[in-house]
Amino acid sequence: MAAIIVRNLDDEVRRRIKERATANNRSMEAEARAILTSAVSQNRFVDAWLSLTDQLRSDANGVPELDLPARSLPRDLDLS
Secondary structure, eight states: OOOOOOOSOOHHHHHHHHHHHHHTTOOHHHHHHHHHHHHHHHHHHHHHHHHHHHHHHOOTTSOOSSOOOOOOOOOOOOOO
């Protein structure tokens, strides 16, 4: 396993990690590990979701399959 040192960590960030660790019944190290793991795992989920739903958003030529309704200008607002 690799080790990482974070220099110049703001005191407020350290305090908030400590609070989260206490709330989650973890050490600060375990909480920081969970935060980092979550931060990098989230991108994989979004990329996978976008890839899977790409076929729903457009056809093979990149043209949307759903017709969007025409938009109109907003109505005038009378505040009198």
